[in-house]
Amino acid sequence: MDEIIVKTTELTKKYNNKAVVDDLSLEIKRGEIFGLLGPNGAGKSTTMNMICSLVKPTAGKIELFGTGSKSRRREVIRRIGYIPQELAIHGNLKAWENAELFISLYGLKGEKLRAAVNDSLDYVGLGEKRSEYAKNFSGGMKRRLNIACAIGHSPELLIFDEPTVGIDPQSRNFILEKIKESNSKGATVIYTSHYMEEIEAICTRIAIMDNGRIIACGTSAELKKMVSGSEDITLEEVFLTLTGKKLRDIAD
Amino acid sequence: MILYLMKNNFKLISRNKLAVTVLLLGPLVTIAMLSGAFKEFMSSYKVPDEFSVGYRLNGMDADSTDALKDAGREAGIELCEYPEGDPEELINNNGLAAFVEFGDGEYTLYKSDDHKPEGAVTEYFFERAMNEGVNAALDMVSPAAEFSSALPETELDHMPAVDSTDYYGIIYILYFSCCGMICATGMLGSEKKNGIEKKYRVCSISDLGLLMARLLPTMGVVIVCTLIETFVTAALFGVHWGQPLVSALIVIMMILAFCCVGFLLHSISGNLAITVIGLFSVVWILGYLGGSFETYMYSSTSEAVKQITPFYHANRALVELSCMGHSDYVYSSLFFSSCIAAVSMILTIAVYKFYKKT
Numbered sequence: 036m037d038e039i040i041v042k043t044t045e046l047t048k049k050y051n052n053k054a055v056v057d058d059l060s061l062e063i064k065r066g067e068i069f070g071l072l073g074p075n076g077a078g079k080s081t082t083m084n085m086i087c088s089l090v091k092p093t094a095g096k097i098e099l100f101g102t103g104s105k106s107r108r109r110e111v112i113r114r115i116g117y118i119p120q121e122l123a124i125h126g127n128l129k130a131w132e133n134a135e136l137f138i139s140l141y142g143l144k145g146e147k148l149r150a151a152v153n154d155s156l157d158y159v160g161l162g163e164k165r166s167e168y169a170k171n172f173s174g175g176m177k178r179r180l181n182i183a184c185a186i187g188h189s190p191e192l193l194i195f196d197e198p199t200v201g202i203d204p205q206s207r208n209f210i211l212e213k214i215k216e217s218n219s220k221g222a223t224v225i226y227t228s229h230y231m232e233e234i235e236a237i238c239t240r241i242a243i244m245d246n247g248r249i250i251a252c253g254t255s256a257e258l259k260k261m262v263s264g265s266e267d268i269t270l271e272e273v274f275l276t277l278t279g280k281k282l283r284d285i286a287d
Numbered sequence: 288m289i290l291y292l293m294k295n296n297f298k299l300i301s302r303n304k305l306a307v308t309v310l311l312l313g314p315l316v317t318i319a320m321l322s323g324a325f326k327e328f329m330s331s332y333k334v335p336d337e338f339s340v341g342y343r344l345n346g347m348d349a350d351s352t353d354a355l356k357d358a359g360r361e362a363g364i365e366l367c368e369y370p371e372g373d374p375e376e377l378i379n380n381n382g383l384a385a386f387v388e389f390g391d392g393e394y395t396l397y398k399s400d401d402h403k404p405e406g407a408v409t410e411y412f413f414e415r416a417m418n419e420g421v422n423a424a425l426d427m428v429s430p431a432a433e434f435s436s437a438l439p440e441t442e443l444d445h446m447p448a449v450d451s452t453d454y455y456g457i458i459y460i461l462y463f464s465c466c467g468m469i470c471a472t473g474m475l476g477s478e479k480k481n482g483i484e485k486k487y488r489v490c491s492i493s494d495l496g497l498l499m500a501r502l503l504p505t506m507g508v509v510i511v512c513t514l515i516e517t518f519v520t521a522a523l524f525g526v527h528w529g530q531p532l533v534s535a536l537i538v539i540m541m542i543l544a545f546c547c548v549g550f551l552l553h554s555i556s557g558n559l560a561i562t563v564i565g566l567f568s569v570v571w572i573l574g575y576l577g578g579s580f581e582t583y584m585y586s587s588t589s590e591a592v593k594q595i596t597p598f599y600h601a602n603r604a605l606v607e608l609s610c611m612g613h614s615d616y617v618y619s620s621l622f623f624s625s626c627i628a629a630v631s632m633i634l635t636i637a638v639y640k641f642y643k644k645t
Contacts, residue, residue: 113491121485127298140491
């Protein structure tokens with residue numbers, strides 16, 4: 036039986052009595068690249084934030100690596116790499132200093148830390164730019180540095196929150212390749228994006244969220260069949276059919 | 288883990304050129320301006336060679352005053368007895384600098400608003416004479432006759448005249464150091480702008496660890512800047528500090544206290560502008576009450592308010608260390624700054640935890 040890495044049970048988050056995430060139950064197995072799709076305000080980021088312990092659930096339970104124990108939070112959290120939507124790097128630090136700062140937060144030090152810094156910068160193709168200030172980097176380079184800072188401690192679960200926003204196709208392609216490479220080395224990935232082709236290209240399973248609930252979940256082919264009975268439609272058509280074409284002017 | 292975070296935060300803070308420049312140049316410019324502008328002001332407080340002080344005995348042995356009068360004369364204080372009359376009227380009508388009314392086991396000192404420095408010297412003279420004997424009071428001038436009295440202790444409220452350069456040189460280095468937390472704005476701004484606070488929350492760093500990783504590098508940069516200013520002002524203006532180690536400890540503890548206050552304000556508001564304005568306001572108000580602008584010796588602030596102001600204790604300790612080599616205010620200054628630091632730290636961590644829960 037596949038090991039469950041993330042399990043949420045009846046997970047709910049309410050703000051001012053309004054449910055942003057409503058009774059959400061899902062399971063993510065080891066080795067999956069799990070895509071989370073949804074319009075603005077669907078509850079994707081809140082779900083990710085609850086999984087990362089950034090937001091406290093109003094109700095429900097989250098189990099990571101088979102444990103829901105709060106006392107083991109520190110141990111569990113070290114096995115997660117979180118790549119936020121924001122470029123969470125300091126512009127006034129050099130690339131290697133940024134990597135050192137963020138990787139050290141997961142308990143690495145000394146020679147292990149130095150090796151992890153070098154490896155992660157090489158991994159995202161910034162090895163030669165290690166001594167340059169991050170503020171002088173292009174958008175794509177900053178995104179890659181953002182990833183290097185989150186993967187240096189070799190996490191088992193990688194959480195990407197729209198990591199390809201505002202970058203050129205080359206950088207996007209590079210990042211997607213690296214996500215697949217990390218997955219092939221054993222990392223489980225949760226990935227959110229508004230780009231359907233990205234989700235379709237890399238995700239092994241996709242959940243479509245709307246109004247705080249998962250309204251459909253399966254492989255790309257399963258979702259297409261569920262909506263049209265065949266695989267001849269695009270994922271975007273599936274998405275629009277399930278969530279509607281009405282504009283969502285809500286902060287996510 | 289925290290050491291790497293501290294190291295990189297130190298780099299971030301020290302690379303904030305604008306804040307570090309303000310921190311370095313602020314005191315230099317202020318000291319240069321104020322020590323020059325207040326030179327005349329401070330010298331106006333110089334005590335004349337001789338002045339008169341009235342006194343009245345209420346049940347005290349008249350023979351005991353002879354030694355005191357002799358000692359006073361040598362100190363430039365002419366003691367004139369006035370058996371009757373209202374002390375304040377006697378001061379006004381006879382041009383007295385002060386009036387002392389001896390009672391049963393105590394004395395009351397009336398001071399003239401027109402002769403504040405002389406009043407302060409009188410208070411100092413009687414304080415030492417009554418607590419330690421005439422010999423101690425005469426240490427100011429020369430050995431003299433014995434005097435014994437079982438009068439209660441009162442608080443020393445005077446120190447010898449201090450040069451304006453030393454006073455403002457010391458006070459403004461302390462004042463700007465206490466505003467030094469502003470140099471952390473680069474680090475805190477970058478954390479907020481780039482969503483780095485989120486990353487701290489998804490790793491295993493504790494709230495105390497996070498506070499220390501922000502606080503200690505900030506203090507480090509402020510201390511380095513303060514050290515540079517101290518040497519530069521000593522070389523350029525001849526500012527003289529007394530007891531370097533004790534003075535350094537007082538200044539470092541004040542830096543710690545007000546950096547903690549700054550981080551508390553930031554944790555509550557989450558806004559850099561509010562933090563900077565709030566910290567400057569707190570330091571300005573406490574500095575105003577504690578002698579950072581109007582010298583604490585001659586300020587109109589009530590004694591009770593001064594006593595609860597941390598700047599008063601720190602300013603007074605540093606200035607007295609400079610001109611007398613010792614101060615009774617060292618411990619109270621350290622006590623105040625330690626309490627402020629401890630309370631602010633506890634509250635900051637509580638606020639961190641509160642926001643984490645919500």
